[in-house]
Amino acid sequence: MKLYLDPGHGGSDPGASGNGIKEKDIVLDIAIKIRTILTNDYENAVIKMSRTSDSTKSLQQRTNExxxxxxxxxxxxxxxxxxxTAQGYEDFIHSSLSNNSKTAKYQDILHAEIAKVNQLRNRGQKKANFHVLRETTMSALLTENGFIDHASDAALMKKSSWRQRIAQGHVNGLARAFNLQRKENGSKTIYKIIAGSFKSKANADERKDFLNTKGIESFVDQVSISGERWYRVQAGAFSNRTNADVRLNEVKNAGIADAYIISE
Structure with a gap:
């Protein structure tokens, strides 16, 4: 499957802005995360991005490419x-297409998978005469991942863990729509990010709550070590070591210098 992945705007065109952030930055990060997941976890996924940095590119250049x-x-x-005042998620295919078209079927699948995980109000599946939907010769979808000028949507956008969640939702939809097969990892190793181990449940909960305020989802897991009960704070588990390393760096940058990875 050859995917042309287009983070909107860029360079001299910032797109929408609000709450101290710009659309061009948020969507580039989501798109890079999509590419990383597809490349690391799936067979036969070839991705070309319209931009991989904060660069200017016209709509015509994107669709021509x-x-x-x-x-x-x-x-x-x-x-x-x-x-x-508006908030939520919606996506678009071209207005000329029927609900029974191949493009509409792809939209059904991606919309369902993204809406499952994005924590946003679902504004539904829509159609429009946008350039990138009209001038492309292949099926095309444009996703609008929240309203950057709405306080609660923007608060989510600022979290790397949320942008990772959005990326995963898009990938889940692509994997279903195009029947992508996961890469075999042989050992099936799982890499877990440990952000602290405590004898006190209260201390573990405090660490978990701190990480959550930094946009890093975590939970407390009870484990037995040498016959003693410990409360371990886990901040993610990944089948791909690269993704685990990314999360570890996020945890360390949040101030947990002694965080580490265990493999199981």
Whole structure:
């Protein structure tokens, strides 16, 4: 499956902005995370991105590139804005397409998978005459991942863990839509990020709550070590070591210098 992955805007075009963040930055990070998951975890997923940095690129350049490359699917990542009151997730296919078209079927699948995990109000599946939907020769979808000028949506956008969740939702949809097969990891090793071990449950809960305020989802796991009960704070588990290393760095940057990875 050849995926043309298009983080919207960039460079001199910041896109929407609000609450101290810009659309071009949020969507680039989500798109890079999508590429990383697909590349690391799935067979036969070939990705070309419209941009991999804060660069300017016209809509015509993007669609021409995707068409010339012969992409199987065009996925454009965006955030929305209105007047500070609207919120939620929605996605678009071209307005000329029927609900029974192949593109609409792909939309059904991706919408369902993204909505499962994104923690946003579901605004539904829509159609529009956007350039990237009209001028592409392959099926195309544009996702609007929250409203950057809405306080609660923007609070989520600021969290790396949420952007990872959004990326995973998109990947889950692509994997279903295109029947992507997971790579075999042989040993099936799971890499767990440990952000502290405590004899006191209260101390473990305090560490967990601290990480959650930093946008890093974690939980307390009770383990037995040398016959003694310990409360271990786990901040993620990954089948891919690279993804685990990324999370470990996030935990350390949050101030937990002694965090580490265990493999099981």
């Amino acid at each position: 995707a068409n010339s490359w012969g992409a199987d699917y065009y996925l454009s990542i965006h955030c929305n804005a209105f007047n500070g």
